[in-house]
Amino acid sequence: MTYRMTFGCGALIALLSAEARALDLVLPTPNRALFDDGGPAFYMYVNRSFEGDSSHPWQGGQYGFWRNPIRTAGGILYTRFHEGLDIRPLKRDASGEPMDPVWAVAAGKVVYANETPGRSNYGRYVVIEHIWDGCPYYTLYGHLKSVAVHKGDTVGQSQIIGALGYTGVGVDRERAHLHFEINLLANRKFDSWHGKFMKEPNWHGMYNGLNLFGLDPARLFLQNAKNPKLTIPQFLAGEEPFYKVRIPNPGTIDILTRYPWLCGGVDPSSPPTWEIAFTKSGLPLRFRPLAEPIPGPQLADVKATQASPYYQTLGRVTRSGSKTGLTENGVRFLRVFTWPD
Numbered sequence: 001m002t003y004r005m006t007f008g009c010g011a012l013i014a015l016l017s018a019e020a021r022a023l024d025l026v027l028p029t030p031n032r033a034l035f036d037d038g039g040p041a042f043y044m045y046v047n048r049s050f051e052g053d054s055s056h057p058w059q060g061g062q063y064g065f066w067r068n069p070i071r072t073a074g075g076i077l078y079t080r081f082h083e084g085l086d087i088r089p090l091k092r093d094a095s096g097e098p099m100d101p102v103w104a105v106a107a108g109k110v111v112y113a114n115e116t117p118g119r120s121n122y123g124r125y126v127v128i129e130h131i132w133d134g135c136p137y138y139t140l141y142g143h144l145k146s147v148a149v150h151k152g153d154t155v156g157q158s159q160i161i162g163a164l165g166y167t168g169v170g171v172d173r174e175r176a177h178l179h180f181e182i183n184l185l186a187n188r189k190f191d192s193w194h195g196k197f198m199k200e201p202n203w204h205g206m207y208n209g210l211n212l213f214g215l216d217p218a219r220l221f222l223q224n225a226k227n228p229k230l231t232i233p234q235f236l237a238g239e240e241p242f243y244k245v246r247i248p249n250p251g252t253i254d255i256l257t258r259y260p261w262l263c264g265g266v267d268p269s270s271p272p273t274w275e276i277a278f279t280k281s282g283l284p285l286r287f288r289p290l291a292e293p294i295p296g297p298q299l300a301d302v303k304a305t306q307a308s309p310y311y312q313t314l315g316r317v318t319r320s321g322s323k324t325g326l327t328e329n330g331v332r333f334l335r336v337f338t339w340p341d
């Protein structure tokens with residue numbers, strides 16, 4: 001079966017817009033140790049208390065599953081996902097206050113600035129939209145001490161947008177750092193999904209962290225330094241799916257309007273069913289059209305692991321005996337993509 005093709009966003013928008021550009025990134029603070037060996041010179045440690053021992057591993061500042069260890073029959077598993085990089089400051093004043101500026105990693109437009117630290121785990125944070133190869137991506141700068149830009153501002157690469165700080169949850173002056181993410185935006189109607197499923201108010205509209213799906217910024221920076229022509233779709237093609245789900249096609253899926261390459265340019269309204277490949281953290285890697293209709297969302301595949309996949313999928317996929325499936329939480333998560341379904 002074949003499906004109607006639409007223009008890939010790169011091809012079409014490159015014709016229409018002078019803004020279309022390939023990836024061109026700088027690190028968001030003066031700390032450049034990522035390009036040496038990374039490690040404790042680049043990452044801010046986390047405070048860990050596990051089985052009676054306290055430790056301060058820098059590894060917890062990396063992107064990925066590095067936090068909240070549990071012991072399982074198969075060994076220690078890290079169950080909490082960290083969606084960005086925690087970059088340590090280079091400079092402090094005599095009283096220990098961090099002094100590092102924070103700047104935009106690429107040219108873009110400020111689409112959101114949260115100036116009320118108590119409203120988010122990110123504390124004060126800024127979101128910048130970048131158009132790369134015709135598609136919008138969103139960098140997020142969290143725990144800021146102060147914000148120097150406003151929603152709607154156009155910013156140049158390396159333009160200062162704020163100061164590194166320690167606002168938000170679980171950060172103190174000792175652990176002051178920049179929390180930095182590079183994201184895909186899931187759904188412009190996120191606010192109504194949030195209103196339906198969440199109890200607390202959503203202060204941040206579609207720039208709530210739950211609607212932003214982060215890729216691994218460290219790997220992206222390192223690969224881009226080696227290959228200046230790298231694109232985000234090429235980068236994500238190198239990511240390994242952890243599980244696949246199938247969903248009935250609701251007709252429109254907002255994320256595919258921004259990133260048509262996710263479905264290979266297929267007309268998003270035509271296939272009856274989508275099979276979506278996800279990383280452990282729920283970052284969608286591709287949407288595959290299927291001709292067979294299905295009655296509701298189902299798990300199609302999950303990597304074989306010794307411990308239950310529950311621990312490695314943020315509780316979205318579970319296994320009991322030899323049976324695997326989506327949890328209620330998993331089904332609700334899928335509706336971030338299909339909402340209003």
Ligand SMILES: [Zn+2]
Binds near residue numbers: 084179180
């Ligand atoms: Zn962080």
